[in-house]
Amino acid sequence: MDIRQLTYFLEVARSRSFTKASQVLHLTQPTLSKMVKSLEDELEMDLIDRSARQIELTEAGEIVFEQGQIIMESLDHLTMNLNDLMLLKKGRIKIGIPPLIGFLFFPRIIKEFQDLYPDIAIKLIEHGANKVEEEVKDGLIDIGVVVLPLDKEAFDIVPFVQEELMLFVHADHPFAKKRQVKMQELQEETFILFSEDFALHHRIIDECVKAGFQPNIGYESSQWDFISGMIGENLGVSILPYSISKKVDPEVIKAVPIVDPSIPWRLGLILKKGRYVSHASRAFIDVISSLYEK
Secondary structure, eight states, X not given: OOXXXXXXXXXXXXXXXXXXXXXXXXXXXXXXXXXXXXXXXXXXXXXXXXXSSSOEEOXXXXXXXXXXXXXXXXXXXXXXXXXXXXXXXXXXXEEEEOHHHHHHHXXXXXXXXXXXXXXXXXXXXXXXXXXXXXXXXXXXXXXEEEEEOOOTTTEEEEEEEXXXXXXXXXXXXXXXXXXXXXXXXXXXXXXXXXXTTXXXXXXXXXXXXXXXXXXXXXXXXXXXXXXXXXXXXTSOBEEEEGGGGGTSOTTXXXXXXXXXXXXXXXXXXXEETTSOOOHHHHHHHHHHHHHHOO
16 A cells, blocks of 8 residues: 555545545546555455445445544654754645634734745635534644634634624614614524534524524625625624724724623634644744734
8 A cells, every 4th residue: 555545545535526536636537546446456345335326435445544544644743743853944734714714813914924934835724613623623734713612622722812792784774873782682683694614603693592582594604795795785784703893894884892791702723632733833823822912
């Protein structure tokens, strides 16, 4: 077995599709199929059940998939250790980040880091916070950015931002003229929320339930621009971080503080407990900590 065979099989297993895997790997599908078949021949076992519409792993395939991921993670650790010997002249960091958090904070963070470490490559992977958490746990990304609190048993956590969530409404909405609004006053409103794989989606629903009502969700989206546009057309309201108020046109959208209760919004960097942390990742954490130290 060689590393290429294992790499190709793992991608097919993750994608459950030779077509999708070949696109990710930039290989022709026949070449990919041949490599996976050669691995099966070498092991003298079928790893993939090709009889179903969507391919499934055999029992042997599940074992190779599980152990193969551990092998590849170990190889990644070897590479990162060798890069560390080069005193941060080279390296790479894979960071999982929700789009909203990336939009609000990461242009400044990336600029600061790249000025200090221009030869370290950063790959940003945009997902909702729930998906980011899963990928850190699975070892697919080095650092995740999530909404806190989070399970301290599974992750090492570095808090870096804390602010309040606010109500965002169209400038013609009656609440736009209020100095503050109570959660209970929102029970008749139509909400525009991020999609279900975003932590903010569940957080807002939980806060509404605590205030004694189920929110009327009119629209959901994974895109901040869409949510902003819908508020700008007076099609609903949303609850978003304070920092958003600096990004919208105050003549069109108003941000109103929420009280009884106020809703804190805390962000943190997470790393898989027990996983090797490269010098590049540590340097990235240090840059964020210096930018947002209290």
